[in-house]
Amino acid sequence: MAQNFFDEPYVVMTILNRALTDKSPNYGSFNHQVALAAEKGVNTTALEFGALYAGATDDQLSTLLLGNLGLLPNPGLQASLGEYLVSVGKANVGMVALQLGQILSGLEHATGDLAVFNAAAVAWNKELVASYAYSLDPNWGMSAPDTGNERTGVTLFLTSGDDLLSPTAPEAKFKTTDLNDTILATTAGWLSVSDAIDGGAGMDTLTATLGAGTSLAPLLRNIEKVVIAAGAGAEFGVAGIPSLQQVWLGPSSGDATFFEVDLATTVGVQNSSTGSTLTVKFAGASGPSDTGNIAIANSRGQSEIVVAAIETLRVTSTGGNSFQPNHARITAPDAQKIIIGGDGALTATVTGSHVSVIDASALIQGLDLKLSTTSGVAVAINTLAARKITLGAGGDTLAITGLASPAAKDIDLGTSAALAASTIEVSEFVSGTDVVRLSSYVATSKAAPGAKELASIASAASLLDATALAATTAGANKAIAFRFGADTYILVNDSVAALGANDSLIKLTGVAAMADASWTSA
Template sequence: MQNELANYLTAVGKTNLGIVALQLGQILSGLEGATGDLAIYAAAAVRWNDKIEAAHAYSTNPANSGYLTFDSHSSGPGVTLELTSRADTLAGTPYDDVFLAMTPGQLGSTDVIRAGGRGEKGNILKATLAAGEVVAPTLYLMDYVYITAGTGAQFDAEKSYETGILWLDAAPGGNVTFTGVDSTTLVGIQNSLAGTALTVLFKPPSDRNEPVKLALFDATGTDEIIVPNAITLRIASMPGSVATTTVNSAKITAGAAEEIRLYGEQALTTTITGAHVEVIHAAYLQAPLDLTFATTGATPIGIIGGIAADRITVNDASGGRAAIDAGDGADTVTIGARNAHSITLGAGADVLALTGLTGPGSWALGLGSSAQLARSTIEVTDFASGIDQLRLAAATPTAKAAPSTAQLASIAASASLLDAATLAANTAGAIKAIAFRYGADTYLLVNDATAALGSHDSLVRLIGVSAVVDGDWTAV
């Protein structure tokens, strides 16, 4: 629209800009009650006419001189208006107003609510929907919409224009749906009393990668937010008004999402599910994250933890490769062995638990060359001996081998990584785990039931670690 307008203004020339501006103003002034495709201009028309009226009142007063200026925020006595069970048409003041529909049946699809100006606190609508109730009111310039809804209720925001925040507030459980939500509206759950599944259907954004915004405030009822049609999600975990709440807890189900970013100041416990998720980014989360994620198909996943003590659990049953950067803090990372994953532990006393080693579904070692073997190892960066812990869990109970100093020296002197791993497997024996050095790195080999190097053995590389002590790792 902006590009087309610019092209039109260029075509008419500078001498006709005043006429064009007058024409546009006349068109816009008549769109306050617009419906259908033109309804998106109604809120702008209300603001335009308010400014024109104020300018006219100012300019016709002989006592005024100079230019009229408008405050971005108005301050003054707003009003509280209550809806009825009939078709209501309400208009607010130029200040902060509150609209109440606290009894089911008061907010309906025939209601039209026009907030006036926007003050410092914002215009608020609070409504309660009964179980199974479906409403699609017309709303203009509402800064905050709080919906308390019974199971099966649906709030359709298709006719809501310039809504700032849309909350599911104090939901008693069950499932609730928000539809037709503009991609610029922040949607969230607050003050949850029980586990509620909130499905949010956003309008398609102009840019498919434009992020939609979600938030959790005092969401402690093991809630779930389901967003089936958004590519990029931004999810905030924030403290609410309940001082005793220290952790938000909610599942995130995002069927089309490719990127999910987590941020905020409140600890978050979440299980994220999505068939196309490629990135989970929590570097800007200021509190601990407890994340559970299951890979899907062969889609690789990159996970970045936050600055606190995070717990990251990845179920890699599908075989998708994971690259994890746990970030700062004393983190715990748990992941399977169905691919050659890459894990960076970062600062702090971290724990890395690798599960399903040497099992039938574990990633096959490449034994054709040292290069193939290197590509099939699980790589760990930033492991600090004496600080971090490595826990190896094999499909079959496995014990540590006890190689001699001479045996370890022979392994370290091998001509290639493949030779070193082969000798280490022979030295360790069946169903044993052995730590050995080769080059600048330390490797841990978990042997299966065959006392020789095989494709179903598992190999872990601790990059840049010259040696480990017995207390650094366990094998079970």
């Protein structure tokens, strides 16, 4: 048993991840780390975790740790920590990181000279709680855990000088490996055109900070992933890097531009809490049918991604769930088709006057979609993802598949308010102009209720009562449209001729009367 709370394996791993990597591992990786920490003990775990940073200087480690702990700028503390690392040896940086994280956690209510750390301690503890909650949630992924030595390479730091990193570099601090290396340039200006970086084999990541207004196209080779923290107006070019698979705008970034991006490279926004704008300029996007790929990961800040000269835009959402969906504004002035997929819930506004198709049938988490400056769009979505759809101008067609199935999102029959919250909501629907096409798990035809039956449903005491009456009126494997209050609802009944959780309910907000030609059921 751990001697105290801070020695608990899950606390140890949360502190080490945040203090050294500034990351939160997913559910599968975190549980693997915790199991290893419980088996090996706190000291061994911390030392092995810190060994990945053997190539860094004492000053670089001091900057890394204090920055991740939220204690910079503080030149005096930075110098003191650097001196301390010299005295204890860099091999112990994992233990130092753990101890610093533990000490800072206890300073929320410190007095005297230590009171200056109160605010940083509060922020640090909130960060640890949020990180642990993320890693403990199975919705954030069960990918194969990184077991460490098999794939994880070295962590190298760029300097203010001209750096040459490669597998053949004579000094260890500049020598990349055939494993998954991490290269850091966390100070603006330390990544420059004078640097030459060859990651060698493996899946290598470059994380860099660009100052405001900087325009940079560095010499990179064998780098598979780039993460940029950009100052306002920064521009980053990635031409001539055939190995590059992903380039991301990281957290706390201003408006930025990525240019000369290969069409095979995925461009995205990750861990964003600000409403910055990322403009993406793909290289070679001059034909009539170019396809580009963008991604949104763990981003809550209403970031905008602007992509021009692309006819088909693939959007992948990862990391969001129903409680904390990703938020993004997607502006695609030339796109004709937008394909939305992934395993992360997404709230998105799509702007594009040429968009004619939005296919979200492969998305497996909730989608709140709003169309802006569009007209005559065919939207396809499955019932797992359908949450709220706001249509645009002109005659839109909304197709929802998989309704009233065992795998569909259940409707909540606890109260009328709960039922209303669990509907699939469609806004800006114009009867006689727009069309909704419903496809069910089992073939479902439209019911034909009489005027008296519809009047009885409309006069029910509550939405729950109205929907229950609609279910028995329609019968098994039937879909029925009815009005309640100021809105029209369509209930898709499963094989039971009574209201049940597996039924699906669509709300057409503000639609007083539904033309029969404006909806179909199959």
